[in-house]
Amino acid sequence: MLDKSIQIGIVGLGLIGGSIAKTLSKKGYKVYANDLDEKSLTNALIEKKIDGLLEDLDQNNPFILIFTIPVLSIDNELIKNKQLLSKALCVTDGLSVKDPLKIEIEDKKINTENFILSHPIAGSEKSGYLNSKENLFKDKIVVITELSDTSQSTKNICNDFWALLGAKTIQINSEHHDKYFAKTSHLPHLIAFALMSMISKSKETKKEIFTGGGLKDFTRIASSDPKMWEDIFISNQNNMLEVIKSFKSELDQLEKLIEESDSEELNKFITIAKKYRDSLV
Amino acid sequence: MLDKSIQIGIVGLGLIGGSIAKTLSKKGYKVYANDLDEKSLTNALIEKKIDGLLEDLDQNNPFILIFTIPVLSIDNELIKNKQLLSKALCVTDGLSVKDPLKIEIEDKKINTENFILSHPIAGSEKSGYLNSKENLFKDKIVVITELSDTSQSTKNICNDFWALLGAKTIQINSEHHDKYFAKTSHLPHLIAFALMSMISKSKETKKEIFTGGGLKDFTRIASSDPKMWEDIFISNQNNMLEVIKSFKSELDQLEKLIEESDSEELNKFITIAKKYRDSLV
Numbered sequence A, B: 001m002l003d004k005s006i007q008i009g010i011v012g013l014g015l016i017g018g019s020i021a022k023t024l025s026k027k028g029y030k031v032y033a034n035d036l037d038e039k040s041l042t043n044a045l046i047e048k049k050i051d052g053l054l055e056d057l058d059q060n061n062p063f064i065l066i067f068t069i070p071v072l073s074i075d076n077e078l079i080k081n082k083q084l085l086s087k088a089l090c091v092t093d094g095l096s097v098k099d100p101l102k103i104e105i106e107d108k109k110i111n112t113e114n115f116i117l118s119h120p121i122a123g124s125e126k127s128g129y130l131n132s133k134e135n136l137f138k139d140k141i142v143v144i145t146e147l148s149d150t151s152q153s154t155k156n157i158c159n160d161f162w163a164l165l166g167a168k169t170i171q172i173n174s175e176h177h178d179k180y181f182a183k184t185s186h187l188p189h190l191i192a193f194a195l196m197s198m199i200s201k202s203k204e205t206k207k208e209i210f211t212g213g214g215l216k217d218f219t220r221i222a223s224s225d226p227k228m229w230e231d232i233f234i235s236n237q238n239n240m241l242e243v244i245k246s247f248k249s250e251l252d253q254l255e256k257l258i259e260e261s262d263s264e265e266l267n268k269f270i271t272i273a274k275k276y277r278d279s280l281v
Helices: A015-026 A038-046 A071-080 A082-087 A099-107 A152-164 A174-200 A207-213 A215-223 A226-235 A237-259 A263-280 B015-026 B038-046 B071-080 B082-087 B099-107 B152-164 B174-200 B207-213 B215-223 B226-235 B237-259 B263-280
Strands: A007-011 A031-034 A063-067 A090-093 A116-120 A141-146 A168-171 B007-011 B031-034 B063-067 B090-093 B116-120 B141-146 B168-171
Touching: A007 A015, A015 A031, A015 A038, A031 A038, A063 A071, A063 A082, A071 A082, A071 A099, A071 A226, A090 A152, A099 A174, A116 A152, A116 A174, A141 A152, A141 A174, A152 A168, A174 A215, A174 A226, A174 A237, A174 B174, A174 B215, A174 B237, A174 B263, A215 B174, A215 B215, A215 B263, A226 A237, A226 B237, A226 B263, A237 A263, A237 B174, A237 B226, A237 B237, A263 B174, A263 B215, A263 B226, B007 B015, B015 B031, B015 B038, B031 B038, B063 B071, B063 B082, B071 B082, B071 B099, B071 B226, B090 B152, B099 B174, B116 B152, B116 B174, B141 B152, B141 B174, B152 B168, B174 B215, B174 B226, B174 B237, B226 B237, B237 B263
Parallel strands: A007 A031, A007 A063, A063 A090, A090 A116, A141 A168, B007 B031, B007 B063, B063 B090, B090 B116, B141 B168
Antiparallel strands: A116 A141, B116 B141
């Protein structure tokens, strides 16, 4: 368990940062935060979900610092908060892409003994402080990625931090993380955006029948935050290009089978896909 | 309201046919059914969801006949049940593709005065009699397609039939129906199968993180019945090839923007897709 005297510093008070603030302030921890959006900050202060701005945090006493911002904003924020980085008990993040972040940190010659990366699998198509909530992380998985010099005590603190939020951690290296999520999360989002873009060009859409055919669930992720996903696609560029290529080759196969009215092979293809999906849940 | 003396004949006792049987037998209608699967028929008889086989239906008294089978089985079943077709008060179906069915019927020179097409938007990734249920159609939409000679009284009976099941009908012509569902239902299923096929080829999948990132909802439709979807893709061939082409062109655009790290255009693309999705629900 984390000592109650440990302060929590949050850079970025969106869905993830806001939910951390709401959960930990309730548990009696002192929480300090920054955000570009003054309204989120004011709301959090009024609602007593944070105890002050990041600058109010007492740097001479122990604190955990977490960056929960869009991937491509990290560069600036690391520079702006350089002093805090060196003094924190543990620094972590909530970003969806890890390899560019690892390179960024190592390029900046930041001491990474107290630095470890986190990716809470608790995202939603609903973004922002307004949608953040206590218990967002309950029973969720957080993927942890160590940096080259991450110390054992940093690992322990990070695990305790997420355990306090109700989540379970598993460990994956940064390269593997980015390849894995390109396939299972980033590509599905890209597909949902592509499909919605395509359907938006139709002359007519019957709203009442649109949502009946399973399309509501299927396209829910297309409601996600554009800035967040723009950053993820660009920062995970190589992996994205690779999975788009693989996916298009699957589409090409299906297209050919339909063109040739090849019922037998089409049935085989669908059956393999169905069986695999059924095995996962 | 349909008179209680009107018998209900169901060809195909799967999710749709079974749910009709369960709802209407409860309401006191006599229901008769056929299915290739003897187990479904036996279960339905034991559970008193049907009153007998289709051959037990009294052809000399009024009845409604409904075909709820995979699209490409309709040809055979129309021939097998030719006598019933001419005697029924109203003949309809529950198929997901309409234009080939319309051509099929008109080629067979079937009198279509008592024939009208129905597509209940109540499908699910869970198929078969086992998953059928009373009230499946409650508050659902049924898309109705008239044939060239469909009479007004047939239209009325068909509307009453679906109203009895709790659904609301809307009318679309067959060509438009197939184009519309190619885009909003058949393509999403194809995409889900393609994505699952692709991910199934990965060396490793972490089940515990797989379902956390929105992928569970996104790929639910990949659990759908292979035979049903094989038939839909092949019978809606031209529309499928067209929508696959359009969808690939959207993917190509996104691929190019990622390749060029064009944040601005990428953000624009995603924002349009998101706004469109948000406008639909």
